[in-house]
Amino acid sequence: MNTWAELTDQVMLGTQGTSTSSYEWAAFTPEQALLKQLALVGAARRAGLIAQAVRSMPFIDPAPSEMLLPCSMFALDWLKKIDRASYARELIRDWCLFILERQKRVPHIALPYVLNLAATQSQWAPYLLPLVGERGRWLIDRNEAYLALRQTELWSVETALELKPAEIADDNKILITLRSQMMEGLAHE
Known part of the structure; x- marks a missing residue:
């Protein structure tokens, strides 16, 4: 059983009376x-x-080693x-x-979330992509859903140098408060 269809069929039919087909799964x-x-x-x-329907896993070149430490789950x-906040545009930047x-990246477990956010919200892509690390770039190269994120201008040094914080009007008390709370919460990062 190798393909998704075969595995889901087995789930529907059950495993009663079946045996593991290869030595790799003999201990289970x-x-x-x-x-x-399935996992x-x-x-x-x-x-x-x-x-593909094969009897052994194909060779997949591994992602390069990460150069940056991950940010905290906090x-x-x-x-x-802030992604769900009304001021997401300013706060995400x-x-x-x-x-x-802080020279950090997002944890590997968060890559699908961050890459989907960058793919669906193109205005945030230049800000989010420098945070995906080596494994994020590796995933982008292998997943057609992230085709838009392969644009070379998104990865250029010039683009990274142009990143600027959001401009907040002095009378926007709510946004100023939200930003200060966020920065206070991230202070130990």
């Missing part, structure tokens, strides 16, 4: 082997790889909060610049 019960195979194929599909929570200044 049929249920455990099926769940592990592997599901993760590969989410990363952009569509598994900082990532701030990004998710500030969040990204803050994380860039």
Whole structure:
């Protein structure tokens, strides 16, 4: 059982009376082997790889080693909060610049979220892409959903140098308060 269709058929039919088909899964019960195979194929599909019907996993060149440390999950929570805020346009820019200044990247677990945010909100892509790290670039190259993020101008040094914080009017008390709360929350990053 290798393809997604075969695995989902097995889920629907159940594992009673089946045995693990290869030595790789011999140490597991049929249920455990099926769940592990689903997890592997599901993760590969989410990363952009569509598994072929083969009896062994194809060679996939690994992502390069990361040069930057990940930001904290607390900082990532701030990004998710401000993404839903009415002032997201201003606050996301500030969040990204803050994380860039700290020379950090988003954690690997958050890459699908951040890449989807960059792909759907093109105005934020120049701010978010420097934060995806080596694995993020690796995923972009392998997933057709991120085709728009492959534009060379998004990755240029000039684009990174042009990134500026949001301009906030002095009379916008709500946004000033939100920004200060966010910066205070990120202070230990």
